[in-house]
Amino acid sequence: MPQTPFAPIRRFILAGLTVAGLLLPAAGAAARPTADGSPAKAPRTLRSVAFLVVDGVYNTELTAPLDVFQHVRFHSADDWPETFLVSPDGRSVTSFEGLTIQPDYSFANAPPIDLLVVPSAEGSMTSDLDNQALLDWVRRTGRKARHVMSLCDGAFVLAEAGLLDGLEATTFPGDQDRFEARFTRVKLVRDVIFVDAGHALTSVGGARSFDVALWLVEQLYGVKAARGIGQGLVLDWDATSVPHRLARP
């Protein structure tokens, strides 16, 4: 996607902002009045972005959006989300590609979630759709969240939980027929990289999982932040060059 010649980028200098970032108020605290009576800061745009991880999760569909949202802090110093992983029982999961990943929280102790991200997993079209505890948590958490986002066949999980009812959505190209046949209350969109239906954003996934995350960053934090994050990832972010569908109610 990026074209040469590249603009100079200093991702690693920006990374030094991490320390400053730690001085920001903890999640949820930003809207409280300050101790000295000065005006309270506005609530942060997204206090938290949570990534659902289960055994068989696909690496890239976890790490691409995680990288984008975690890097917001280097391009939006006053307003950036915490990012964390949630697994059903809080125990480590093994990704489809064999990575052993330790999540930060379980369903039982996850903090409030403003954006719930559901990457594809090996069981997204099969066993995960029979897992009522998983679906209940996704439904409950997704309804309370400001946004939900799926990558690839994570859309099957969102749809089964009812979170895509009446909305337009997309999924992995090779699984779109199956999605359309199963979820008659969802309007499948083909031939796009992602769909923004307001509450729910859905992506074809794979290596294109960066795009939908950069899109939402652009909407919430501005195009400069999105382009800066893209540059750090050697992506020349330009929403107009990415086929997508805006279908907000």
Place this chain on the structure above:
Amino acid sequence: MPQTPFAPIRRFILAGLTVAGLLLPAAGAAARPTADGSPAKAPRTLRSVAFLVVDGVYNTELTAPLDVFQHVRFHSADDWPETFLVSPDGRSVTSFEGLTIQPDYSFANAPPIDLLVVPSAEGSMTSDLDNQALLDWVRRTGRKARHVMSLCDGAFVLAEAGLLDGLEATTFPGDQDRFEARFTRVKLVRDVIFVDAGHALTSVGGARSFDVALWLVEQLYGVKAARGIGQGLVLDWDATSVPHRLARP
């Protein structure tokens, strides 16, 4: 990168080949004569692909090439590499983006490595270059390996270990001046996505970390395997559309 309309892809059916894959001989065993005296199978093209992980490793520069090489088994049923992670002491590492990842091996007990992959990490241009144990292991392992590959500033580690001496190489665009000034025995190549210098392949990294891995898969396993893996990752792989430099001795 992928263009619409998408061809139908059945990544998840292909994933069912995992079970068959487990019946293949273990790494290193493929060249041994069979028990019934039938001709021994040819040695596998790459028996193993190892990913060096240290604290501060960047997610995408680990997972993009890991996904590509791990997926070879679904597109080359008789000949695919084991993939595993190696950290200095075998203990878990925390990625730059906060993932807690458990490696498979330590420097002390890692099995033979045919391809050593060095993703960028937060310390790739600083503290990692002062870590003699790290550099010694990379030098020793890299010299024995058939290939070494770096993503982004992983090139600094390969170069400091002497593995790029006399070769052409590239690194993260924003760090190319620094690389060129430090490593006078390496010929820096700008304005490319990756360089194939034979023993050493180097990439600009970020979201373009898929490309160099798909390139090497194409060289070793054929274009059909590379394109199939690309499709599963929603990438329309075509080496001719990716700026790169062939600089084999």
